[in-house]
Amino acid sequence: MVLKFLIAGVLAYLIGSFPTGVILSKLWGGIDVRQVGSTHTGGMNVIRSVGIGAGILTVLVDAAKGVIAVAIGQALTHSPWSVTVTGVMATAGHCWPLYAGFHGGMGLTTLGAIFLYLQPLAVLAVVPLWFVLYIVIRHPPRTTMALMLTVPLLLWLLGEPPAVIVLGLLAGGVIFIKHIPDFNRVYD
Numbered sequence: 001m002v003l004k005f006l007i008a009g010v011l012a013y014l015i016g017s018f019p020t021g022v023i024l025s026k027l028w029g030g031i032d033v034r035q036v037g038s039t040h041t042g043g044m045n046v047i048r049s050v051g052i053g054a055g056i057l058t059v060l061v062d063a064a065k066g067v068i069a070v071a072i073g074q075a076l077t078h079s080p081w082s083v084t085v086t087g088v089m090a091t092a093g094h095c096w097p098l099y100a101g102f103h104g105g106m107g108l109t110t111l112g113a114i115f116l117y118l119q120p121l122a123v124l125a126v127v128p129l130w131f132v133l134y135i136v137i138r139h140p141p142r143t144t145m146a147l148m149l150t151v152p153l154l155l156w157l158l159g160e161p162p163a164v165i166v167l168g169l170l171a172g173g174v175i176f177i178k179h180i181p182d183f184n185r186v187y188d
Contacts, residue, residue, distance in 0.1 A: 004077045005085050011076075012069035012086035016093020016110060019100035020061040021046045028054035034103050038182075041097075042105030062105065063113030066090045070114050080163040084170065087114045091171040095178045107175040108144065114171070118164055125154055141182035148172035148179075 021041035025033035029050035037045045042062060047055030066087065073086030094110040096102040116123045126147065134143040151168040160168075 001077070001079070005079075005082070008073035008076045008082055009085045009089045011072055012089035013093040014098065015065050015069040015072070016090035017097035017099050017104075018061070018065055018093075019097050019104070020065070021058045021105060022100050024054045024058050024061075025050045034100070038185075039103070040105050041100060041103065042094075043109060045105075059109050062094060062109040063116075065094060066110035066112075066114040067117045069093075070117060080161060083114075083118060084163045084167045087111070087118075087167045088170045088174060090114070091174050095174055106144070106178055107171070111171050111175060114167070118167075119155070119158065119160060122151075122155060122158055122160070122168075125158070126151065129154070140187065141179040141185060145176050145179050145183070148176040 019041060021033045021043070025031050025041075025046055031049060033039075033041050033046055033049050036049045038048075039045070041058075043055045043059035046058045069086045069090035070083050073082035076082065077085075091107045091111045091114070093104075095104050095107045097104040112123060112126075115126070129150065130143060130147050133146050134140070137143045137146060149172070151172045152165050155165045155168045
């Protein structure tokens with residue numbers, strides 16, 4: 001069983017590492033999205049740097065990466081804890097992708113899609129909570145960091161099983177860490 005979890009985790013990381021934004025920004029706009037705007041490879045920077053079409057496609061593929069990784073893990077291990085391992089690893093792969101010099105996106109789309117797949121109600125609660133926190137904090141990375149601290153509690157309040165709560169804790173930690181370098185970023 002440990003070998004199955006190891007294989008599922010490695011596959012999830014490799015799937016999460018697919019550099020959607022890098023590929024689409026080069027194909028669509030002839031640029032490396034890691035060199036412009038926020039330098040992140042996710043949908044928002046692709047929208048700002050290349051255009052709405054490439055950005056939407058980036059978001060869709062980045063979302064699919066998380067769901068595919070979790071579904072493969074579930075099929076491979078038949079364990080509720082596979083969602084924890086594969087969800088964390090897919091999110092980490094998106095944030096620090098092997099195929100793009102470990103320079104990736106912020107992880108929100110990938111993790112958000114995983115929760116949309118596992119627990120849509122959690123996403124319906126988290127999105128408005130982000131906006132409420134933003135009204136108070138007024139800084140996107142700090143708002144996201146604060147939100148990631150609340151996710152495990154929210155999942156617990158929704159009655160989620162331990163594997164999903166731990167996914168929220170660990171993958172939320174990945175996103176929290178990914179946002180640290182942007183903590184003092186100035187936004188126009």
